[in-house]
Amino acid sequence: MTFLAPVFLLVAGIAAAGAVLLHLIARDRPPRAPLPTARFVPSRTSLAATWAPHPTDRWLLLLRVLLLLLAGAAFARPVLEPDRRPTVRIVALDRSRAVADAGAARDSAAALLASGGALVLFDSVARIVEGSPLDTLAMLSIDSIGSTHPSDSAAAIHAGGARGLLSAALLAAARAAGAMGDEADSLELVIVSPITAEEIDDATLAIRAEWNGRIRLVRVEAAPSESGERRPIEIRAPANDALSAAFALLGTRAVSESRVRVVRGAVQNEDSSFATSGGVLVAWPGDPALLGWIARAVTDTVGAVMAAERVQGIATGFTPPPHEALLIAPFERRFTAAVSGAAGQNEIVVARWVDGEPAGIEHPMGAGCIREIAIPIEERGDLALRPELGDLLLAVAAPCGGARSFVPASGEIRAALAGSGALRIATRPPPARAAVPPLVPWLLGAALILALLELLLRAVPGRTARPSPS
């Protein structure tokens, strides 16, 4: 509730205090005392004013105080509408692998949300946080594995391993802005992110243009682009496995920034633990049915498969490390990927048949990921000897989410993201106020009723002879 003319509340308060003060003046017969010459006292007045220890005539006082307060409230013109703040803030917090210090990013977001607002958590997907943003931030811990925080928003987000997408963050922020149109006149979007090149794709600036207002960029430290240590890729395969031979031919090239294990058979529990602890598990069985892939009704042949891990977006002046592979061979495509459930939106296609159908899919698993590869490698033939297969191996052995290249986005891109000018105006303007707020007639009516009661109470016969202090 707000008051259009609050000064009348002050006036009503002062008047009510005055009424209380007047009721402390008791006009009553003073104490009797003998005086033989009383006959010479004028018989004009029979009451004298004295200070009463307690307010006199409390019911009448109560009526008068309520009457004054109601009248004051009516003149103050109260309106029942939700408070609109001048500005409400939407904070998009980057939880992707590009963030070096998730705690610092979280603290920055918490400080920005201290006065309220909305929180959007994003990496490869963006989610608007339900409930208290500060509570969610308090429970988030990007580095915790299997954390027990109750927030379904945080639990549903793959913690820290996915690539960030500013496009997703901007879209989520726009959805949040639409829901907050009634709360404020302006909306401020703050992006807490290292703003790396890998987080910007071809649609980012176009989506940003839809946000009609400036955006504040709070840059946090980006993670190092390379982990430094390159480890050899493990492979567990039967003897004489063609893929093993291809790995052997890679020689010193069979290394990766992450811990990578290629499994040619069924995935064991130990393999799952390897993935959840941050490793890249490449499950490349001879029979993709082991991975839950669905056998095609009709086996077809497809002439090529390609796999690439690319840094998407406009990254001028930067050449991503080439881990692209195009393998042309008479493959028999016997399986197709199963339709995933709730986790489908976190899947990344790491290899495609030439017609675009996924040949390999990455699923996040704990701190790492599992890559299901359904590319048949024949024992016969020279496929294992072809360098393209090695390239394919290296492409599917890339770190979870692709190569970790956390080069900051260029200044031009950052300037384009931030924009200039005023903040975004709330989508819904405040409703027009009526000249006479609807509460006013009710308050005046109540005050009138109290005034009538006050008159009746004063006129009640048998009340003690206490004329009105007014």
Place this chain on the structure above:
Amino acid sequence: MSRAGEYGELLDAVRGIRWPARRPIPGALPGAHHSRMRGVAPEFAEYRPYRQGDDPRRLDWRVLARTDRAVLRLSTDRAVLPTTLVVDASASMAFPLDTLGKYACARRLAVALGAVAHAQHDPVGVIIATGTGVRALPPRSRRGVVGEIAQAVDVGAGGGGSSFVEALRRAMSSDRVVLLTDFLGDAEPLLAAVRAYVARGGDAHAVHVVAREELDPPARAITAVDPEDARIARTLAPPTRAEYVEKFARWREELAREWRGAGAAFTMVVDDESPAHAVRRIVSASMAPVR
């Protein structure tokens, strides 16, 4: 201070005060006051020619030898003045409640005046008019009468309106009557009785006893209640105080004028005044010429 001590100091203070009659009195008994009778007292008054039947021993031989006129030497006789003190002991005299100042003043004046009269060999008595009746001590000149008066007036005041007029009528057999009252009772009958008394040659003294609190009531607001008539209850507050003081003063002036006009000596005594000083004022008032 005990009563004995209180009266002792008072009697010492009034010793020697003379309280003459306001006019020659018709008394036959020899006393201190001028008598209307002419007798053989040493104090020469006048000569009268000798008449047939006068006692020749009263002839003034010196005058006869000098002037060959036979004259008698006459002198003024002195007579006693029986005095009755009429004390009002009604409820209105019991004020203020804590000190009973008005009645205390009246009883001290009664004892003091009684002592003064007794010192002049005048018979003196007291009549106390209370709310329940009249208590009388007839005028006497014997030793100890002052003590008896002191005991009699110790009855205290209170108990409603007094039979003061009746007490006055009983006192009018004396040649001098002193009224010690606040005049808040039946003023008209009282005045009428005194007029008649004075017309018969009586010597009337009116002492108006007033309390200081009546002259200058407290500033706080009170409901003033007449102790002799509870129906009179009025608010005495700062707005009405000035008017009360003025009305009371006017009434006192009118009272004094009426009583003096009736031929009585009138003196107002405030209860906090020294009794000895008040007695001197009362006595000096009796020296004023009688109208």
